[in-house]
Amino acid sequence: MGCATTPSNPLSLLLLVLFLSVFWHPVQARPPFACDPRDPMTKNFPFCRTNLPIPDRVRDLIGRLTLQEKVGLLVNKAADVPRLGIRGYEWWSEALHGVSDVGPGTKFGGDFPGATSFPQVISTAASFNASLWEEIGLVVSDEARAMYNGGMGGLTYWSPNVNIFRDPRWGRGQETPGEDPILAAKYAASYVKGLQGNAGERLKVAACCKHYTAYDLDNWSGVDRFHFNAQVSKQDIEDTFDVPFRECVMEGKVASVMCSYNQVNGIPACADPKLLRNTIRGAWRLNGYIVSDCDSVGVFYDNQHYTSTPEEAAADAIKAGLDLDCGDFLGLHTGDAIKKGILNEADISDALVNTVTVQMRLGMFDGETSSQLFGNLGPRDVCTPAHQELALDAARQGVVLLKNHGPSLPLSPRRHRTVAVIGPNSDVTVTMIGNYAGIKRYARTIHQQGCTNIACTGDQLFDGAIDAAHQADATVLVMGLDQSIEAEFRDRAGLILPGRQQELVSKIAMASRGPTILVLMCGGPVDVSFAKNDPRISAILWVGYPGQAGGAAIADVLFGAHNPGGKLPMTWYPQEYLASVPMTTMDMRSNPSKDYPGRTYRFYKGPVVYPFGHGMSYTNFVHTIVDAPTTVVVPIDGHHRPNTTISGKAIRVTHAKCNGLSIAVHVDVKNVGSKDGSHTLLVFSTPPARHWAPHKQLVAFEKVSVAARAQQRVHINIHVCKYLSVVDRSGIRRIPMGEHSLHFGIVKHSITLQPATLGVIKS
Ligand SMILES: *[C@@H]1O[C@H](CO)[C@@H](O)[C@H](O)[C@H]1NC(C)=O
Ligand SMILES: *[C@@H]1O[C@H](CO)[C@@H](O)[C@H](O)[C@H]1NC(C)=O
Ligand SMILES: *[C@@H]1O[C@H](CO)[C@@H](O)[C@H](O)[C@H]1NC(C)=O
Numbered sequence: 087m088g089c090a091t092t093p094s095n096p097l098s099l100l101l102l103v104l105f106l107s108v109f110w111h112p113v114q115a116r117p118p119f120a121c122d123p124r125d126p127m128t129k130n131f132p133f134c135r136t137n138l139p140i141p142d143r144v145r146d147l148i149g150r151l152t153l154q155e156k157v158g159l160l161v162n163k164a165a166d167v168p169r170l171g172i173r174g175y176e177w178w179s180e181a182l183h184g185v186s187d188v189g190p191g192t193k194f195g196g197d198f199p200g201a202t203s204f205p206q207v208i209s210t211a212a213s214f215n216a217s218l219w220e221e222i223g224l225v226v227s228d229e230a231r232a233m234y235n236g237g238m239g240g241l242t243y244w245s246p247n248v249n250i251f252r253d254p255r256w257g258r259g260q261e262t263p264g265e266d267p268i269l270a271a272k273y274a275a276s277y278v279k280g281l282q283g284n285a286g287e288r289l290k291v292a293a294c295c296k297h298y299t300a301y302d303l304d305n306w307s308g309v310d311r312f313h314f315n316a317q318v319s320k321q322d323i324e325d326t327f328d329v330p331f332r333e334c335v336m337e338g339k340v341a342s343v344m345c346s347y348n349q350v351n352g353i354p355a356c357a358d359p360k361l362l363r364n365t366i367r368g369a370w371r372l373n374g375y376i377v378s379d380c381d382s383v384g385v386f387y388d389n390q391h392y393t394s395t396p397e398e399a400a401a402d403a404i405k406a407g408l409d410l411d412c413g414d415f416l417g418l419h420t421g422d423a424i425k426k427g428i429l430n431e432a433d434i435s436d437a438l439v440n441t442v443t444v445q446m447r448l449g450m451f452d453g454e455t456s457s458q459l460f461g462n463l464g465p466r467d468v469c470t471p472a473h474q475e476l477a478l479d480a481a482r483q484g485v486v487l488l489k490n491h492g493p494s495l496p497l498s499p500r501r502h503r504t505v506a507v508i509g510p511n512s513d514v515t516v517t518m519i520g521n522y523a524g525i526k527r528y529a530r531t532i533h534q535q536g537c538t539n540i541a542c543t544g545d546q547l548f549d550g551a552i553d554a555a556h557q558a559d560a561t562v563l564v565m566g567l568d569q570s571i572e573a574e575f576r577d578r579a580g581l582i583l584p585g586r587q588q589e590l591v592s593k594i595a596m597a598s599r600g601p602t603i604l605v606l607m608c609g610g611p612v613d614v615s616f617a618k619n620d621p622r623i624s625a626i627l628w629v630g631y632p633g634q635a636g637g638a639a640i641a642d643v644l645f646g647a648h649n650p651g652g653k654l655p656m657t658w659y660p661q662e663y664l665a666s667v668p669m670t671t672m673d674m675r676s677n678p679s680k681d682y683p684g685r686t687y688r689f690y691k692g693p694v695v696y697p698f699g700h701g702m703s704y705t706n707f708v709h710t711i712v713d714a715p716t717t718v719v720v721p722i723d724g725h726h727r728p729n730t731t732i733s734g735k736a737i738r739v740t741h742a743k744c745n746g747l748s749i750a751v752h753v754d755v756k757n758v759g760s761k762d763g764s765h766t767l768l769v770f771s772t773p774p775a776r777h778w779a780p781h782k783q784l785v786a787f788e789k790v791s792v793a794a795r796a797q798q799r800v801h802i803n804i805h806v807c808k809y810l811s812v813v814d815r816s817g818i819r820r821i822p823m824g825e826h827s828l829h830f831g832i833v834k835h836s837i838t839l840q841p842a843t844l845g846v847i848k849s
Contacts, residue, residue: 087187087194088203088477088634089469116237119450120172128171133451140287140446147442147451148435153424156434159441160409160416162377163190175445177377178412179240181281181291182247182261183207183222183633184477185229191240192230197465198238201229202473202634207246207273208609209484209630211263212652212701214766215789216276218480223280225473227290230281232463234291235455241448243281244294244344244377244412248274248330249302251610251656252685253669257304257576260609260631264655265686265698267326268784268809271333278338289341289447290460295334296344297379298366299355300327303348306577306669312389315349318672320817321778323350326674332370341374341444345408347382354386357399362407375440378403381413397423404429409437474635481632481639483764486652487625487702489617494601494624496646496704497528497560502601505529506558508536508551508594509565511607524641525562532558536594540568542585551590552597560600562644563591566608577669581613581661588616595622605629605640611658615695628654646704651764651789653701657687660695675778688780699768699784705759705794709767709830712799713752714837720747720806720821721842736776736812736820737841744807749837751802753830757792764791767800767830773812774824785809785828804828810839 121134132138133147148156150170158165166174179191185201187194194200204210204222213219233239248270251259263273274295283290300316300323303309318327334340343366345356355361356378366372386392387399400419403411411417423429445451449458456462487495497505505525525531536551538544555561565587572578582588595602601624604617609631617623627650632639642648666681676684676691684690687698721743755765769786773779786809790798804810811821821839828835 087200088184089200089474116235116455117173118453118455119175119445120170121451121453122171123453125171129453131170134453136452140443143446143451144439144442148438151438153431153434154421156431156438157417157420159438160411160420160434161414162380162410162412163414175450176240177242177410178380179230179243180245181226181230181243182245183210184226185233185239189240189244191242192233193238196238197236198233198468200469201233202226202469202477204477205481205484205633205636206260206609206631207263208251208260208655209632209652210480211269211273211655212486212628212630213480213483213789214269214653214768214787215483216272218483219273219276220280221476222480223277225476227281227283228463229468229473230291231460232465232467235461235463236465241289241450242292242294242342242444244296244342245281246274246277246293246295247297248295248334249297250326250330252302252672252674253667254581254611254656254659255306255578255664255669256302256610257572257578258302258574259656260572265657266655266688266784267329269655269787270330271337274330274334274340275338278334278340282339282341287447288449288459289444292341292374292444292448293338294342294344294377295331295338295340297346297355298331298343299323299346299361300350300672301346301348303669304575304577309670311347312385314347314670315352316672318350319815321813321815322672322674324817324819325813328365331366335366335370335372339373341447342377343372343374344377344379345382347379347385349386349390349392354382354390354392356382356408357386357392357402357406359406367407375409375444376407377410378408378412381415383408383411383415384413387415397426397428401429404433404437409440477633478635478638481635482642482648484630484632484652485639485643485648485650486628486654486700487643487650488628488696488700489623489626490702490704491621491624492601493704495603495644497601497603497644499528499645502560503529504532504558506532506534506551506554506561506598508534508554508561508563510535510537510539510542511564511566511568524637524639525644527638528641528645536563536590537585537587540566540571540584542587542590545586545589548590548593552593555594555598555602558598558600561594561598561602562605563594563602564605564607565591566606566612567610568607572608572610578610581611581659581664583612583614591617591623592620595620598622601625603627603644607631611656611695613659613661613695615660618695646761649704649761649763651701651703651766653699653766653768654696655698657690657694657698658696660693663692688783691781703759703763703765705757705761705763707763707765707792708756708758709833710754710756711751711830711833711835712754713750714828714835715749716836717838717840718749718806719840719842720823735824736814736822739807739811739819739821742807742821744805747806749804749806751804751828751835753800753802754797755790755792755800756797757794760794762791762793764789767802769802769804770829771810772827772829773810774822774826776812776822778814779812779822782829783809806839
């Protein structure tokens with residue numbers, strides 16, 4: 087739900103002002119969740135004392151709970167404990183790209199008719215602008231806190247979704263930051279910091295990185311996520327699937343991780359102690375709670391038949407490290423698991439320590455809501471002009487210019503006075519929460535649907551659209567997908583545009599008097615080779631799902647008020663790619679003996695429609711390396727003898743002294759064109775050839791804005807252990823010694839890594 091548009095008619099504006107002045111009253115803060123200062127029976131419990139350390143307060147509270155009360159707190163719809171003055175709490179709220187009412191913890195209405203709707207995450211990722219991601223998180227958490235204070239929202243948001251966009255057909259790829267682990271990791275940490283407020287122990291809202299792990303299949307060719315057993319190698323787990331989650335926990339300090347429905351190598355993710363207890367909580371030291379995807383404990387009992395009784399399922403999940411069940415399964419069966427002796431009450435208490443600690447960090451046990459940190463946020467902090475401006479800025483930054491033949495873009499309001507706007511996506515408010523009205527600010531528009539909907543099964547509306555294109559000075563076709571084609575529960579069968587869309591586009595391009603511009607609104611990639619190769623189609627823009635300000639952002643790019651700078655966060659494969667890639671095959675690496683081409687730009691070398699990182703501008707940028715080392719010495723931790731650290735001339739990351747070990751590179755980015763613009767410097771590395779290394783890997787990115795004919799110096803720091811390492815077949819991360827080739831666009835630079843202590847080991 088986006089922000090309500092402000093009335094533009096002066097009379098309605100006047101009425102609104104009158105209405106507000108008569109009926110406006112300060113919003114009632116929600117009653118305290120616990121520790122109400124007006125309740126003499128409960129306000130003096132030690133767990134209410136804000137001057138005590140949180141761990142002590144948590145211990146005090148849990149020590150007072152009966153077993154039955156504890157069980158009531160294991161589910162998203164947590165029960166109240168009236169005798170201790172604690173209200174019920176709904177843990178489930180969502181805020182992927184703005185506060186949303188998808189989860190039952192948040193509702194719109196009353197003083198909160200809507201919230202700022204930012205572009206869908208795949209578009210925001212295309213900005214490659216980490217400060218934008220944090221900024222969006224900050225705004226979303228302002229609005230979330232405001233809604234909580236007003237009694238309409240929760241404080242625990244099950245966002246972001248940082249699964250790797252592994253397969254182009256995935257219906258939920260749109261929710262993610264794309265196919266690259268390092269991009270996804272940076273997105274995860276930035277968005278989480280913005281949401282949580284980056285203030286140490288205190289949380290503004292609690293974020294949640296989901297869905298751990300090796301998810302990313304919803305319903306494909308008879309296999310659905312409730313039954314899918316992902317066969318994943320240790321190498322791909324460490325090298326690909328774990329990367330965003332590790333960064334989310336260790337760098338973003340996220341307060342929660344959600345486990346996924348699927349099995350990973352035969353064990354349901356939510357019942358696997360190696361994943362939950364050992365990795366998330368042990369190795370990464372999660373300070374927060376682990377929650378199941380909704381009803382996934384029930385799913386592994388009912389659908390996967392992983393245990394023979396429901397009590398065993400409950401016991402397995404909690405023993406594996408699950409702290410909270412989205413669903414009612416743990417509420418129903420945990421008590422009996424204890425009675426049967428397959429689970430201890432102490433296991434439940436341990437789980438509650440993790441959830442209650444997060445609630446304390448959120449201030450839920452600090453008494454009056456209004457006196458808390460962020461207690462002053464209210465309705466006036468939602469949909470502010472500044473927030474709406476950021477939604478517009480984000481929408482513009484997410485636009486990717488894929489093709490610009492001629493160049494034919496930007497259009498000119500002087501020469502292109504009449505624009506035909508065609509397509510079932512051209513006037514949608516649901517798909518992008520915005521519409522083509524943006525173009526009306528620049529030109530007269532003739533609107534034709536062309537197809538009645540995205541499925542585009544008939545050609546009844548073709549003639550009207552062709553006429554419009556024939557009359558107008560320029561034609562903009564807004565085509566693509568929507569949630570009826572790609573969504574949760576819904577993976578695609580193919581990559582080409584649905585129904586007769588392609589035919590419509592080609593016919594329009596033949597008939598157009600002026601340039602034909604194809605605007606693609608879709609989350610996942612589409613195979614638009616026909617349009618790429620058709621000289622009559624002058625330009626192609628990919629706009630993802632651009633949010634409430636999408637229409638204005640698209641128009642600003644079409645008419646050059648904004649110079650596009652977005653880049654593709656995923657590979658656009660040709661349709662033929664799918665023939666040799668079952669969606670159920672998790673392998674990232676190619677396997678020539680099985681005709682398997684591999685996945686993502688890191689491992690797939692075949693033909694593409696548009697590559698990862700592709701995105702043009704109305705200007706041109708040139709890179710020059712100013713300063714970069716040619717040799718870097720990697721110090722080895724003295725405790726490790728060379729034979730245990732070096733295998734095939736690659737040092738184990740855990741045996742290197744990684745702290746502060748980074749490569750500083752200075753690059754000048756020069757704008758050699760005549761328009762100001764933003765440019766993302768993408769730095770890739772090709773490690774020394776080894777059969778288990780990717781042939782190319784993103785190691786850094788930095789976005790800069792550069793005025794026409796000006797130059798900006800970009801300082802890049804490449805953390806050697808994190809970014810120049812690769813993962814061997816046993817899942818061990820190693821730093822290959824020898825020549826690493828860094829690519830900055832067409833400019834290349836070689837760096838040789840050498841081990842420091844060979845032969846001179848001291849302890
Ligand atoms: C990155 O996004 C921020 C908004 O948070 C914006 O102010 C900035 O200009 C963007 N950077 C570039 C280089 O475009
Ligand atoms: C998967 O898709 C099939 C066919 O489209 C449908 O019948 C089935 O209900 C879907 N399953 C789930 C779990 O969504
Ligand atoms: C290291 O390996 C070499 C041969 O691979 C062997 O000759 C040498 O003894 C080993 N050194 C130690 C300290 O184990």
